[in-house]
Amino acid sequence: MKKLILKNPKTFTEAVHDFVRGISAGKTMTYGEVAKALGKPGAARAVGTALSKNWDPQVPCHRVIRSDGGMGGYNRGMSNKIKILKKEGAL
């Protein structure tokens, strides 16, 4: 099974950013799912840390939510995040 990552990230953070960037609109994934998709099941915390350092609007980090269905934080504004999710139909 080949990985869905196109880049050659040197750090886990870069890998997370790239993967989240490729998530389709209206699709929501939990940190644990993303971590698993990267081949690191259980590294949900590392995914959160990676996204926390992500300041790039190219990365739809708003599509990544917690397993509870909630969302930790957002570097571009929480209100905007919720608004986007509703607009995409993910919420």
Add this chain to the structure above:
DNA sequence: TAGTTGACCGGAA
């Protein structure tokens, strides 16, 4: 190299 931090997860009370 070791220690601390953080947008988490799952189980138990």
Add this chain to the structure above:
DNA sequence: ATTCCGGCCAACT
């Protein structure tokens, strides 16, 4: 259903 506790992983200082 909600709140508390410990455990997991990667990055930074």
